[in-house]
Structure formats: structure tokens, C-alpha cells
Amino acid sequence: MSEDSTQPTETLFSVKNRKLLTNPLGPENPINVQVLGICSVLAITVQLQTSLVMAISVVAVMGFANVIISLLRKGIPPRIRIIVQLTVIASLVILVDQLLKAFVYDISRQLSVFVGLIITNCIIMGRLEAFALHNKPWPSFLDGIGNAAGYGWVLLAVGFFRELFGSGTLMGYQAIPGFMYDIGYENNGFMILPPMALITVGIIIWVQRYKDRRLIDIS
Amino acid sequence: MSNRYVFFYASAMVIIVALVLSGAATLLRPLQERNMRIEKMQNILSAINIIADRAEAEEVFDRYITSSIIVDHQGREIEGDAFEVDLRDEIRKDVADRQLPLFIAEVNGETFYIVPLRGGGLWGPIWGYLGLESDLATIAGANFDHASETPGLGAEIADQSFEAQFRGKRIFDDDTNFRPVRVVKGTAPPDDLHAVDGISGGTITSNGVTNMLREGLQPYTSYFEKIRTS
Numbered sequence: 001m002s003e004d005s006t007q008p009t010e011t012l013f014s015v016k017n018r019k020l021l022t023n024p025l026g027p028e029n030p031i032n033v034q035v036l037g038i039c040s041v042l043a044i045t046v047q048l049q050t051s052l053v054m055a056i057s058v059v060a061v062m063g064f065a066n067v068i069i070s071l072l073r074k075g076i077p078p079r080i081r082i083i084v085q086l087t088v089i090a091s092l093v094i095l096v097d098q099l100l101k102a103f104v105y106d107i108s109r110q111l112s113v114f115v116g117l118i119i120t121n122c123i124i125m126g127r128l129e130a131f132a133l134h135n136k137p138w139p140s141f142l143d144g145i146g147n148a149a150g151y152g153w154v155l156l157a158v159g160f161f162r163e164l165f166g167s168g169t170l171m172g173y174q175a176i177p178g179f180m181y182d183i184g185y186e187n188n189g190f191m192i193l194p195p196m197a198l199i200t201v202g203i204i205i206w207v208q209r210y211k212d213r214r215l216i217d218i219s
Numbered sequence: 220m221s222n223r224y225v226f227f228y229a230s231a232m233v234i235i236v237a238l239v240l241s242g243a244a245t246l247l248r249p250l251q252e253r254n255m256r257i258e259k260m261q262n263i264l265s266a267i268n269i270i271a272d273r274a275e276a277e278e279v280f281d282r283y284i285t286s287s288i289i290v291d292h293q294g295r296e297i298e299g300d301a302f303e304v305d306l307r308d309e310i311r312k313d314v315a316d317r318q319l320p321l322f323i324a325e326v327n328g329e330t331f332y333i334v335p336l337r338g339g340g341l342w343g344p345i346w347g348y349l350g351l352e353s354d355l356a357t358i359a360g361a362n363f364d365h366a367s368e369t370p371g372l373g374a375e376i377a378d379q380s381f382e383a384q385f386r387g388k389r390i391f392d393d394d395t396n397f398r399p400v401r402v403v404k405g406t407a408p409p410d411d412l413h414a415v416d417g418i419s420g421g422t423i424t425s426n427g428v429t430n431m432l433r434e435g436l437q438p439y440t441s442y443f444e445k446i447r448t449s
Binding site: 109 | 224225228229232233236239240243244247250251254255257258273370371
């Protein structure tokens with residue numbers, strides 16, 4: 001990723017730009033492969049709905065943060081660049097939090113402190129530092145959206161299994177039919193606790209590496 | 220890059236960010252406050268088992284809640300808007316200085332009294348509303364909520380199955396002595412009108428509810444006494 005390497009003739013969705021969007025979903029996934037942002041995966045995946053809102057919020061924050069830092073990249077004094085990045089992220093997170101409180105109050109109550117914790121999501125600062133600081137706004141935007149989506153789908157997958165097996169519901173609606181409980185099925189309370197999120201992520205990582213042998217370090 | 224540039228850059232950034240954020244906060248404030256008011260109305264209504272959704276909560280609240288008053292611990296009514304009393308401030312005060320809000324509802328000819336409560340759980344504050352029937356002793360319904368209790372454990376106090384246990388329980392015994400409902404560890408005896416089942420794995424939160432009920436309801440007893448004898 002050299003400084004501004006994009007050719008002037010490059011189209012908006014060239015192969016290279018599309019890769020920025022799709023690579024973080026699979027072989028460069030921030031959670032499964034880089035093992036970043038695990039803390040929030042443990043905290044907010046008890047229910048599918050909170051996972052979904054968190055994923056959307058992170059997509060918004062990361063897309064904008066990457067673009068803003070990319071636009072500012074030539075002016076940011078290198079000595080205080082981390083502070084500048086943090087200020088941009090924190091401001092965006094506060095904005096997201098205020099908007100959620102004003103327009104989707106019930107969901108903002110469920111997410112409570114976790115929206116604020118987006119600030120500490122290491123994926124966001126990681127992408128600002130590794131990508132947006134050295135690239136033009138458009139590729140930075142794609143990189144931000146791609147990585148946030150890569151984070152988001154893992155969040156949704158974990159949320160899906162935890163809510164289904166932990167509470168027997170999906171998005172708050174009963175998903176496991178009543179007769180299952182009649183014949184002795186019980187919700188697994190352990191799924192609600194954070195350790196099961198870690199184990200679920202572990203299983204996702206296992207399946208992914210089984211399918212994509214390149215991810216296994218054989219050197 | 221010179222120090223002068225770094226200082227200039229940092230100052231400009233901070234000023235811009237401050238303007239953007241304070242602008243957004245000021246613009247969104249009315250919407251957010253309205254949401255909080257509506258939520259409070261929904262909670263008050265659910266303490267007497269009326270479920271109103273967000274869109275109609277204000278209208279339903281006005282229809283059923285006929286008056287709201289503030290009393291003190293000696294049972295005298297004091298001036299003020301009960302809806303605006305913030306229990307966060309009140310529970311820090313000495314009982315003698317406390318403003319005690321009370322909401323009075325009229326549903327199908329029956330009178331209900333709703334007492335707001337606030338206390339502490341395991342990780343943070345817990346709060347709720349307790350609806351009383353016209354005898355001021357029998358519980359019509361309860362609504363609890365919390366800031367940060369453990370999901371699946373202490374957080375279950377906000378679950379309907381926990382709240383439903385309070386219906387029909389009593390906060391005074393037959394001799395009108397104050398005897399609030401306790402949340403007991405394990406299963407409460409079925410014929411005990413002053414106890415409900417605790418939450419397994421949520422003992423500290425359960426105890427928090429017990430304390431909140433005792434300390435929150437105690438100051439109201441003189442006012443209840445007054446109404447009962449009048």
C-alpha cells in the first residue's frame with residue numbers, strides 16, 4: 001500500500017478497489033484472522049438485534065472516520081496523529097449515540113454503554129493507522145466499509161447462535177417451537193455468558209481455516 | 220512540521236469538533252427528552268398492567284393517570300410536579316427532606332396508586348414502579364429496570380415473569396403493619412403474601428430489589444395511613 005498508488009484511469013469499482021471491500025469479509029477478516037475487536041464481540045452478541053445495530057453503527061463510524069482521516073492525511077502532524085484519529089472516532093461515536101437516542105430510543109437503551117465502547121474498537125484505529133493515513137478517500141471509504149462489514153457479519157453470526165440457543169428466540173421472536181420444550185428441550189444459559197461468545201468465535205475461525213488452507217501458517 | 224503548526228492544528232480541530240458536537244446535542248435534545256418522558260410514562264402505566272406502545276403512550280397516560288402529587292415522609296402533600304421529580308437526587312437526601320412522588324390512576328372506576336422506586340443492584344442502579352390497589356396494601360403490578368445487571372442473571376428483574384410474581388402480594392399485613400415484599404433466595408412459600416422467588420445466580424440483584432422495596436416504600440407509609448383512615 002504505497003502512497004496514493006491509484007492510477008488516474010482507475011474506475012471506482014476496479015478489481016483492486018473491489019478487493020478492498022471483499023478481502024476483509026474472508027481472508028483478511030479483522031476478527032477471524034487479525035483477531036481484533038474481540039471485546040465487543042463478547043459483550044453485545046447475546047441478542048441478534050443488538051448485534052445488528054452495533055454492526056450498522058460500526059459501519060457508519062468506520063466509513064466516515066476513514067474518509068475524514070484520508071481527507072486530512074496530508075495536513076495531520078505525524079506527532080499527534082493518534083490523538084487526531086481518536087478525536088475523529090470519538091466525535092463520530094458521540095454523534096451516532098445521540099442519533100440513536102433521538103430516533104431509535106429502545107435500541108439505544110439496549111446498547112447502552114457499548115455504543116461508547118465503539119471508540120475503543122481496535123479495528124477502527126487499526127484501519128485509520130494502516131490504510132486511511134496513506135490512501136485517497138474513495139479506497140479508504142471502501143476499506144472502512146469492508147472491514148466494518150467483516151466485523152459485522154461475524155457479530156451477526158455469533159449473535160444468531162447465542163440468541164437461538166441461549167434464549168430460544170431470534171430478533172426477540174420465539175424461534176424454537178413450543179413442543180420442543182414440552183419434550184424436554186431447555187435453553188442453554190451458558191450461551192448467554194461471554195465465554196460462549198469466545199468459543200463461538202473460535203468455532204467460526206476453525207471452520208474458516210478448514211475451508212481456506214492459506215490462512216494456516218505452515219512456515 | 221513546527222510546534223506552532225501542531226498547536227494550531229490541535230486547537231482548530233478541538234474547536235471544530237466542539238462546535239459540531241454541541242450543535243448536534245442541542246438539535247437532538249428535544250427529541251431525546253421526549254423519548255425519555257414517553258419511556259417513563261410507559262413504565263408507570265405498566266405498573267398497573269397497562270401496556271401502551273410508544274406512539275400512544277402520552278394519550279393513554281393522560282387518560283388513566285388522573286393526578287400526580289408529591290408527599291413528604293409525614294404524609295403531607297407538597298407543591299411541585301411529581302413527574303419531574305428525579306429519584307436519583309431524592310434518594311441521596313435525608314428522608315425528612317425527600318420529595319416523594321405518587322401517581323394516582325383511575326381505571327374502570329378503580330383507583331390505583333403508583334410509587335416510583337430506586338435502589339442499587341450488583342453493578343449499578345436499579346429502579347422501578349410499584350402499582351398498588353385502592354386498599355394501598357395489595358400490589359397490582361410491578362415494573363423494574365436496571366442500568367447494567369448481568370444479562371440472563373440479575374437482568375432478569377426486568378423480565379415479565381419476575382414482575383408478574385408481585386401481583387396480588389401485599390406490603391402491609393392484616394394488622395396494617397408495614398411488611399414489604401422480600402425477594403427470597405430460591406422459591407418463596409406459595410402462601411406467603413410478602414415474598415417472591417429470587418433469581419438463581421442473581422442474589423445480589425434480588426437483595427437489591429428487597430432493599431429498594433423496603434427503603435422506597437417506608438417513607439410513604441404515613442401518607443398511606445392518612446388515606447386509609449380518612
